[in-house]
Amino acid sequence: MGLCGLFIVLVALIAGVLDWFPRHWCDGLSAIGWALLAVDAFRRGYDLSGLVSTAFCAWDLHRWWHGGGGDGTRRRLRRLAGRFQGVRRTAPTTA
Numbered sequence: 001m002g003l004c005g006l007f008i009v010l011v012a013l014i015a016g017v018l019d020w021f022p023r024h025w026c027d028g029l030s031a032i033g034w035a036l037l038a039v040d041a042f043r044r045g046y047d048l049s050g051l052v053s054t055a056f057c058a059w060d061l062h063r064w065w066h067g068g069g070g071d072g073t074r075r076r077l078r079r080l081a082g083r084f085q086g087v088r089r090t091a092p093t094t095a
Contacts, residue, residue, distance in 0.1 A: 001036055001039065001040040001043075002036070002037060002040035002041070004033075004036055005032075005033045005034065005035070005036030005037035005039075005040060005053075006033070006037060007033070008029060008030070008032055008033030008036065009030050009033035009034060009037070010033075011029070011033075012026045012027075012029040012030035012033060013026075013030065015029070016030075022068070023063075023067055024063070024064050024067035024068045024069035025069070027060045027061075027063040027064040027067055027069065028060070028061075028064040028069050030056075030060045031057050031060035031061045031064060034053050034054070034056045034057035034060060035053075035054075035057045037049075037053040038050050038053035038054045038057055041053055
C-alpha cells in the first residue's frame with residue numbers, strides 16, 4: 001500500500017508540474033496518495049511518518065477544496081441545508 005501511495009503522489013506531482021490536469025484534480029489525487037501512505041505508516045508503527053503524511057493529506061485536501069474541487073460538494077450541502085427547518089423545543093410554561 002505504501003508503494004501505491006508513493007506512486008500516486010509522484011504521478012500527481014508530475015501531472016501538476018506538466019499541467020496535464022487541472023490543479024484541483026492533482027491536489028485531490030495527491031491527497032489520496034498521502035492518505036494511503038499515512039495508513040501504511042500507522043499500520044507499520046511509524047508514527048512520525050504517519051503524522052507527516054496526514055498533514056500533507058490535509059494540506060492537499062484544503063487546496064483541493066478551495067481550488068474548485070469541492071464545488072459539487074458545497075452545492076449539495078447548500079441544497080440539503082435549504083430544506084432544513086429548525087423546530088424550537090422548549091419546556092412547557094404551565095408545569
